[in-house]
Amino acid sequence: MTEELSNQAATLVMLKTHLAQKNNWLDFASFMHHALFDPKYGYYMRDTYKFGSRGDFITAPEISDLFGRTIARQCAQILQMTGGGILELGGGSAVLGSDILLELDKMDCSLDEYLLFEPSPALTGRQKERIARLPPNIRSKVRWISELPKNFNGIIVANEVFDALPVHLLSLNANGWQERGIVLDNESLTWQDRPIEDERLYHAIDRLDVDSPYVTEVCLAANSLVNELSQSLDVGVILALDYGYEHPNYYHPDRRDGTLSCHYQHKVDSDPLERPGHKDITAHVDFSRLAHAAHDAGLEVAGYLSQADFLVNCGITDLLASFDPEQMDTYLPAASAAQKLLSPTLMGEMFKVISLTRGINEPLFGFSHGDRRHML
């Protein structure tokens, strides 16, 4: 048996144990949590390549340092107002952290510390390797934390973190709305819908105006995370960058199968029950729900726009202009990366940026043009 096959068998045993504990019906959020974060078999907990060409998918920081360098400019403006540091959630392979730190250093921007909050010990190990390559004066600012800090001042950055949080699946059919979970049937994992028991899920879909049949996700974990971040933040800005939509677009008739997707070796599929633990499972972020959760948690929703608008507002085109077009070996990769990050048909429009603030009175220049808060 290959290593992957024996791992898959062991992952199935792990899931069967959880199913047995729940009378053979596991809500999808619990399934997704185990598939991604089981300490031994979860996708993010296993020490395999995930990001980049050797992994399963590419995130914006992995495309080019232009992404992190541009975000650093927004960070510099915020740090001038707040002092303090940067806290990055789910730092992946620490490429974004490295790029932000290097750019802030170039800009002579003072920063107390760069904190990384990462639930995966395997990814923490990779982050440590990456950070160790930075010059000593920069890497000495980096610290890994296992609990969110209290009274934090500065910026909290989360790139593609909210899409990795476990979601509940809800299905509308002739019986009305039901919750979709997983059962074991003839030794295979399969779907089964049940009446909704959790009031919060009822509340999340009771006013949705969609035609049956329809499947969608509700991310209760996003509300919890926003609450925890709000409790942690004294003065500063939470910058969340992710793919997702506002309500009218999230619950569009075209999305009647929901937004759940899996990533394995750069192929996208919609079947999380196949190969669990060995592929990434994600759902688009419902930015309207995120904004409401932030508001309820006492944060101000200070801006919401496309990734393209945010990066352009922060000066990505100035950074690109600093490359000499005569130097084709450096200019062409940078121009092509900028195209991927900004193009409406690639990442520019599907990805959004939201800023959630406390105690910030000046407008953030990253949100100066293209604000879409009216759509939330």
Ligand SMILES: C[S@@+](CC[C@H](N)C(=O)[O-])C[C@H]1O[C@@H](n2cnc3c(N)ncnc32)[C@H](O)[C@@H]1O
């Ligand atoms: C899709 S990866 C993105 C990695 C990186 N931010 C990037 O853009 O390349 C998701 C990251 O979020 C982390 N993560 C998942 N749930 C988290 C949580 N509740 N708090 C902090 N990080 C989390 C994962 O372990 C992983 O590092």
